[in-house]
Amino acid sequence: MxxxxxxxxxxxxxxxxxxxxxxxxxxxxxxxxxxxxxxxxxxxxxxxxxxxxxxxxxxxxxxxxxxxxxxxxxxxxxxxxxxxxxxxxxxxxxxxxxxxxxxxxxxxxxxxxxxxxxxxxxxxxLYALSHAYTGYPLIKQARYLIEKGELGNVIKVVVEYSQGWLASKEDEQSKQASWRLDPEMAGSSCCIGDIGVHAANLVEYVSGLEIAELCADISSMVVGRRLDDDGTVIVRFNNGAKGVLIVSQIAIGEENNLRLRIYGDRKSIEWSQQEPNTLWLRSNTEPTQQIRTGVGELCLAAQMATRTPAGHPEGYLEAFANIYKNFVLQIRAYQRGEKADSKSFDVPGIDEAIRGMAFIENTVEASQSNMKWKTFSVN
Ligand SMILES: NC(=O)c1ccc[n+]([C@@H]2O[C@H](COP(=O)([O-])OP(=O)(O)OC[C@H]3O[C@@H](n4cnc5c(N)ncnc54)[C@H](O)[C@@H]3O)[C@@H](O)[C@H]2O)c1
The missing domain is CATH 3.40.50.720 (NAD(P)-binding Rossmann-like Domain)
Structure with a gap:
């Protein structure tokens, strides 16, 4: 490498x-x-x-x-x-x-x-994009539960990605902040491009749905910034489900609070990046289930993404490592002359990259527009 x-x-x-x-x-x-x-x-x-x-x-x-x-x-x-x-x-x-x-x-x-x-x-x-949050074992399990219909039809999605590290003018001094707030180096967005794109990718990965329409309100809450540091995006998915993405880098006290709730017409799930080894599965009629990394019969993708026995906490670095693990398996298959497409190896690839850039562009455009709803176009 x-x-x-x-x-x-x-x-x-x-x-x-x-x-x-x-x-x-x-x-x-x-x-x-x-x-x-x-x-x-x-x-x-x-x-x-x-x-x-x-x-x-x-x-x-x-x-x-x-x-x-x-x-x-x-x-x-x-x-x-x-x-x-x-x-x-x-x-x-x-x-x-x-x-x-x-x-x-x-x-x-x-x-x-x-x-x-x-x-x-x-x-x-081959090309991979490091959407690391898709690498968590219980994100794989959540995706599996939705795919096999455990939640019923997905009807509502709430995803929040809140950070507080850009809350003040003084926070702009860091190496990481200076280029993120510069359109020449960051692109058309700071907050949506930096973390909103992770939230959108995670929602589409777990739910299997695609964002079809959106309505956005993004802002620079700290005066004088050329790019956004906060935003709310209301979305409609291709199956008719409704959702909201709440993203912020000025939410004081927040660390890296990426939290996902998906509601079906039978059950719902909740997962939080800061407690990644727990996935909640709820319904109105059965006791709530707490699903834990490495415990019980999880799907194959979750098992493959787990490295240590139950109770030995895994986290961000291991999730990131899972992107590399699958990418290396994909490279090895390619070198053997076998089928080596990104989807078969569960690697975020160029299609996710295009949807991510489309998400950023559509969100910025929708926020500038007076129209309420904007078609999610990818070309
Ligand atoms: N996947 C994630 O979870 C995640 C998290 C953080 C950052 N990122 C992304 O990673 C990228 C880097 O972010 P960061 O926070 O590490 O930035 P950073 O400013 O901390 O680091 C950037 C590095 O690139 C180097 N660099 C700049 N110009 C270069 C050049 N011409 N040739 C070689 N090196 C050069 C800088 O010297 C620096 O070492 C960004 O695109 C960011 O969006 C992704």
């Missing part, structure tokens, strides 16, 4: 490296960890990498790695830079024949995501 971004002091790069390492089937062999060559080298040294393979730019890295013998060169690249680089780095990697795992949002806009799909198809390489 090679990496672009994720130098010393960065947030998600280290999470990717830990997630890849948990599975014990990936070695980080090279990287460009900063736009500055000296800093890239410094970060590479602290990761005990061969100095010759700590590069100064992603173009140089792909050129040099592609010239190495096949058994030495990296097989795939993890893209963990600010958003504006995801698209050009992914395109360059694919052109050099490298598989890509990119962080979200996949690109700066929907048009780029559609172009990226074309580039993936032309290259024949």
């Amino acid at each position: 090679g990496m672009v971004g994720g130098g010393n002091g960065a947030f998600i790069g280290a999470v990717h490296r830990i997630a890849a390492a948990i599975n014990q089937d990936v070695d980080l062999v090279c990287g460009v960890f900063s736009a500055d060559k000296g800093r890239s080298l410094e970060s590479g040294r602290s990761l005990y990498l061969d100095e010759d393979r700590c590069y100064g730019s992603y173009e140089e890295m792909f050129d040099c790695e592609a010239r190495l013998p096949a058994d030495q060169r990296m097989e795939f690249v993890a893209i963990v830079t600010p958003n504006h680089l995801h698209f050009p780095v992914a395109i360059a990697a694919l052109r050099h024949g490298f598989h890509v795992i990119s962080d979200k949002p996949a690109t700066m806009n929907l048009q780029q995501a559609i172009e990226l799909k074309g580039a993936i198809e032309d290259s024949g390489c």
